[in-house]
Amino acid sequence: MKITAVRHCKAEGQESNAPLTAEGEQQAKDLAVFLEGQHFDCVISSPFKRAIDTIKPFAELRESSILVDDRLAERILSAENDPNWRSNLERTYKEEHLKFPGGESTFEAKERITSFINELQAKSYKSVLIVTHGNLLSLLINLYDPSFGFKEWELLSNPDVYQIDVSLKDVSKLWVH
Template sequence: MKIIAIRHCKAAGQENIAPLTAEGEQQARELAAFLEGQHFDCIISSPFKRAIDTIKPFAELNERSIQVDERLAERILSCEDDPNWRSNLERTYIDEHLKFPGGESTYEAKERITSFINDLQTKSYQSVLIVTHGNLLSLMINLYQPSFGFKEWELLSNPDVYLIDVSLKDVSKLWAH
């Protein structure tokens, strides 16, 4: 099974209802053109507005529906305002069980994404298109490429596109913008 995993386009915030910016809307149209001609057994998105809106132009052009799966939602580092969130996030790549108040550990987020991938495999899909968020995408890649960590997360762009070949346990970056 192959997964095309997309990080959402530029958004106006981090809230789950944050829309894409005007630039993000243009990126979503460019992404639709980039994916043109590819067939996917299904399209699955995080429930966050910015993720759904990222893939909506492609889905509309191809007359496809977008399924929503909560397991693709962004990982919550903490429910408290944390001025040191970036350094604390980096710490979670080193200590996968580190958990902040109201947040989800790296280990828990990886369990969530593993559950999602296992469910896809039981459906015998060949090619799946998913849209998620930077941190969760980096943890998904890390399942197949353990060297992909905090530094690589920092280098992700909005949007970003990766091909994950689950069978071969191989990851390659597709988006070169």
């Protein structure tokens, strides 16, 4: 199975209902053109508005529906305002069971994305398009390329598109806007 994984386009914030910026809306249109010739058994998005709006132009172009799966939602590092969030996030890449108040550990987030992938495989999909968020995308890639960590997360942009061949455990970057 091949997963084409998209990090959402530029958004106005981190809240679940944050819309895309004007630039993000154009990126979503460009992404639709980029993906136009590809076939996917299904399109699945994070429930966050910015993720759904990222793939909406493609879905409209293809006249296909967008499935929503909560397991593609962004990972919450902590429910508290943390001025040291960046260094704490870096720590979680090395200490996978480290968990901050109200947050999700790297281990838990990887378990969540693994259950999602296992379900896709059980449905015998050959090619799936997903839209998610930077941190969860980096952890998904890390499952197949253990060298992909915090430093690589820092280099992600909005949007990035990666293809993951689950059976070959191969990851390749397809597109960056």
